[in-house]
Amino acid sequence: MYDLKRRMYEVVEASGVGDASSKAYDILMATTIIVGMIPLTLRKDNYFTMAIEIATCIILFIDYCARVYTADYKMGYKSFKAYVAYIFTPLAIFDLLSIVPIIYLFLPVSSSIGLLKLFRVFRVVKLIRYSKTMVIISNVFRKVKTQLVAVVILIVIYIIVAAMLIFQFEPDLFRNFFDAIYWATISITTIGYGDISPQTDVGRLIAMISAVMGVVVIALPSGMITAAYINEINKKKTKYEL
């Protein structure tokens, strides 16, 4: 029996082998997301960017409604709770945020309303669904999430401590504490723009320690992610060989 709702679910999800409708839909959605980013590359809006905005928001709105409508298939159980649970999943939240920019077309222009345009970048997250490689990468991040969070917390603590120290020992160098945070971040990531450089011996000592810490701490997540990625690839290879 031709179940329209089930068929809609199969089409909106990432396509399997031989499903021409789903593949065409995936290509349309990927194109919508990429074309929807074009206005962010331009300084001013014109007639064509407004047309892109309206077209992409309509398509993304229809996609969101279709996904919510078929949420019971996605979540695996038929209940009102399935729909509510789906709306609060991360990808569904990103889907909703990516539709938000349409609001600024209907409201009076102001700087705060214009910030809504930045929500367009959330559309890039939707590309995860349509790329097998992105799915692998998101699986990798999910597996090393706990270790990554621990490293990120360590980095944040170090940045704040280094910023506090340099702010006390070099008070003339920084306009405010945010400048000190900026300097500490640029130092620990070993970027070192050079726009702010410590002048005192203590300040330079803090800079040297930041550089060494940066090499160690920034290498940690890279190694973790690489190891997890290789494991994921090997697992897929083994699965195909079996």
Place this chain on the structure above:
Amino acid sequence: MPKKNNMLITDDGTYVNKKDTHSMMFVALCRVLTFALIVLGLIAFITGNM
């Protein structure tokens, strides 16, 4: 006989499956929209950078 919403009875009594027709129309619509978006995007990018 079970009710089939995607089928119709022709004059000589045979059933015609409309599912394939619907799929082809949907694929064609997706392709037209994709092409239109690409063209619109290119025009917006070129005119916006002039």
